[in-house]
Amino acid sequence: MARIDLVELSHSYRPNPRSRDDYALPKLNMTWKDGGAYALLGPSGCGKTTLLNIISGLIQPSAGKVLFDGQDVTSLQPQQRNIAQVFQFPVIYDTMTVFDNLAFPLRNRGWKRPDIQKRVEEIAEILDLTGDLKNRASGLGADAKQKISMGRGLVRPDVAAILFDEPLTTIDQHLKWTLRRKLKQIHAQLKLSLIYVTHDQVEAMTFAEQVAVMYGGEVVQMGSPQELFEEPAHTFVGFFVGSPGMNLLPCAIEGNEAVIDNIRIPLDPERAQKAAATNSPLKLGIRPEFLGVVKTETTPSGTIGVPTVIESVEDLGNFKIATTRLGTHRLKAKLPETVEITPGPAQLCFPTARTRLYADDRLIAA
Numbered sequence: 001m002a003r004i005d006l007v008e009l010s011h012s013y014r015p016n017p018r019s020r021d022d023y024a025l026p027k028l029n030m031t032w033k034d035g036g037a038y039a040l041l042g043p044s045g046c047g048k049t050t051l052l053n054i055i056s057g058l059i060q061p062s063a064g065k066v067l068f069d070g071q072d073v074t075s076l077q078p079q080q081r082n083i084a085q086v087f088q089f090p091v092i093y094d095t096m097t098v099f100d101n102l103a104f105p106l107r108n109r110g111w112k113r114p115d116i117q118k119r120v121e122e123i124a125e126i127l128d129l130t131g132d133l134k135n136r137a138s139g140l141g142a143d144a145k146q147k148i149s150m151g152r153g154l155v156r157p158d159v160a161a162i163l164f165d166e167p168l169t170t171i172d173q174h175l176k177w178t179l180r181r182k183l184k185q186i187h188a189q190l191k192l193s194l195i196y197v198t199h200d201q202v203e204a205m206t207f208a209e210q211v212a213v214m215y216g217g218e219v220v221q222m223g224s225p226q227e228l229f230e231e232p233a234h235t236f237v238g239f240f241v242g243s244p245g246m247n248l249l250p251c252a253i254e255g256n257e258a259v260i261d262n263i264r265i266p267l268d269p270e271r272a273q274k275a276a277a278t279n280s281p282l283k284l285g286i287r288p289e290f291l292g293v294v295k296t297e298t299t300p301s302g303t304i305g306v307p308t309v310i311e312s313v314e315d316l317g318n319f320k321i322a323t324t325r326l327g328t329h330r331l332k333a334k335l336p337e338t339v340e341i342t343p344g345p346a347q348l349c350f351p352t353a354r355t356r357l358y359a360d361d362r363l364i365a366a
């Protein structure tokens with residue numbers, strides 16, 4: 001396994017790129033630590049596959065370097081890079097048995113029979129394929145075939161990293177959950193470096209220790225699931241991670257308050273001062289989980305109530321979503337199932353410790 005550094009990396013699919021819009025990846029500097037379990041999360045077209053294919057060597061970047069443990073591998077072919085890649089659709093040999101499919105990458109590298117036997121059995125056990133080892137792959141269902149494909153990626157202990165490109169897209173919903181947990185277990189057991197591409201936040205959050213969120217060819221935040229939730233570094237992370245996403249409202253700053261349609265919301269003084277010092281467009285962000293809604297005069301301690309109207313309340317089983325109005329804006333609040341709340345006049349409470357400010361969509365840190 002290796003540490004992977006991407007240095008001043010950019011890529012355009014166009015022959016003569018001029019502006020930023022001509023680039024699938026405008027400019028990227030980042031490090032994937034040895035032995036890490038990473039997810040690369042972002043919407044369709046944000047550049048995830050391009051980035052993965054640059055790491056594996058399937059694509060040569062337009063500029064910049066790829067380093068494995070400090071060694072420049074940018075000009076090396078995929079087979080010279082020692083990377084395993086698992087794709088959306090199974091890549092297996094239908095006519096071979098499951099055992100031979102898993103053994104193939106090891107035989108290719110001259111492993112001895114007893115070592116192959118031991119390693120194949122270990123991987124088959126983890127993926128619940130032991131009972132199928134003697135069967136031909138052609139007779140198996142789509143789920144089992146994708147498990148074999150994943151097994152072929154996982155079988156070699158000497159690879160620099162294993163790259164997964166949306167490997168569970170075609171897998172049955174229940175098995176998806178099982179396989180995500182398995183991958184987590186495999187990571188803990190085998191200490192492999194894994195990079196897992198997905199557009200599904202649940203998939204990213206359950207699998208990875210660190211999630212890199214991509215937007216418009218840029219990694220806008222790399223952090224733990226908790227960091228992405230509590231301290232989104234970019235408005236896109238606030239919006240994309242969480243359900244519903246963060247409430248984001250254009251605002252101005254006066255003193256230690258945000259002003260939105262003449263309504264004043266108290267802020268953390270340090271963040272407010274930093275925001276007042278920028279000339280960039282500002283947004284206030286608050287997660288629906290942290291936005292309080294009360295129908296009473298008294299608000300939770302440490303918060304000041306802002307008059308609102310609750311337009312609707314949806315009961316989603318284990319929680320409720322209240323849609324409220326603030327001036328011309330609509331905000332969502334996620335409330336416990338036990339809260340009795342109905343449409344009508346109410347107060348919104350913005351805890352200052354949970355209220356964030358963004359300048360040009362970037363977080364203003366405390």
Ligand SMILES: Nc1ncnc2c1ncn2[C@@H]1O[C@H](COP(=O)(O)OP(=O)(O)OP(=O)(O)O)[C@@H](O)[C@H]1O
Nearest residue numbers: 013014024042043044045046047048049050051199
């Ligand atoms: N071979 C190609 N030729 C030209 N443009 C491409 C090519 N492959 C990707 N692109 C463009 O590069 C950008 C990034 O695409 P990429 O496939 O890397 O995104 P992605 O996040 O993996 O999306 P998806 O989840 O849909 O696969 C997109 O605008 C896409 O249209």
